[in-house]
Amino acid sequence: MTLRQALELLERENLIARRHGLGTFVAAPSIDYDILQLRRFAGDLSAQGEHVSTRLLDTRITAGDRRVTGALGLSPRARVMALERLRLVEGHPMSLQRSFLAARLGEEVLRADLDVTPLSQVLEFKLGIVVARARESVSAVRLGRREARALGCRTGVPAFESERVSFDGAGQAVVFDRVYIPGDRFRITRELHYEQGEQHERNPRRPGEPQHAGAAAGTPVRGERNPKGATSS
Secondary structure (H helix, E strand, O other): OOHHHHHHHHHHOOOEEEEOOOEEEEOOOOEEEEOOOOOOHHHHHHHOOOOEEEEEEEEEEEEOOHHHHHHHOOOOOOEEEEEEEEEEEOOEEEEEEEEEEEHHHHHHHHOOOOOOOOHHHHHHHHHOOOEEEEEEEEEEEEOOHHHHHHHOOOOOOEEEEEEEEEEEOOOOEEEEEEEEEEHHHEEEEOOOOOOHHHHHHHOOOOOOOOOOOOOOOOOOOOOOOOOOOOOOO
16 A cells, blocks of 8 residues: 555545645544533533633624524614634634623623633523523534634635523523634534334324234234133243
C-alpha cells in the first residue's frame, strides 16, 4: 500500500482530514447526541464522559433578528443580549453556540464567568429562572465564513444548525439558542420503544392471511385451545 492509498483509507474512516493548501490533520471526534434528552449540547457531551471546555467569544446588546424576537415573544427588532461561545472537546472545536436573551436579563448574566459557569445555572441561581422544557429543531446548512473560521473549517462545509427555545415553568420563553456543528463531528441518536398497538399497526394482517401466520405448527396461542394431543407448558 502506498502512502497516498493509506491516507485515502484513513480519510474514508474519518480518522484524518485533508485540507487543500494546509495539510493533513487528525480528525476531530464525532459525538453522539440524544435529541430526546432535555440537556444542552455541552451537558450531553459531559454526560458521555467527554472533557468539554467553553471559550466565551463575545457578549453584546444588539437588535434581535425576526426569528430571535419571535421565539422570545418580543417586539420586532427588540434589543436582546447575545452570547457567543465555542465548545471544545479535548481541545477540538466542536460547536459554536449563540444564545439570545431579553436585554433586561443581561446585566446579571454578564456578571457571571460564562467560561466556567453554564448559562442555565446563572439563570437558576442568580435570577431564579428554571428551564422546564424546550423545543428544538435541527437543520442541515453550510457554514458561513465567520462560523467556519471559529470552528476551524472551510467556508461552506456541511453542518447541523440547531435552534432551541427554552421555557420556564410558566411557559415563558427565556433563551433562544442557535448552535452550529460541523457535519463530521455530530450524530443524532434515538432509542425507540414500540407499544403493542404500534407493533400491530406496523405489521397489519393481510386479507385472507391466517390470524397467527408465522407461528410454529402446533404452537398454542392466547385465546385458542391446544390442538389435539398437544400440551402447554
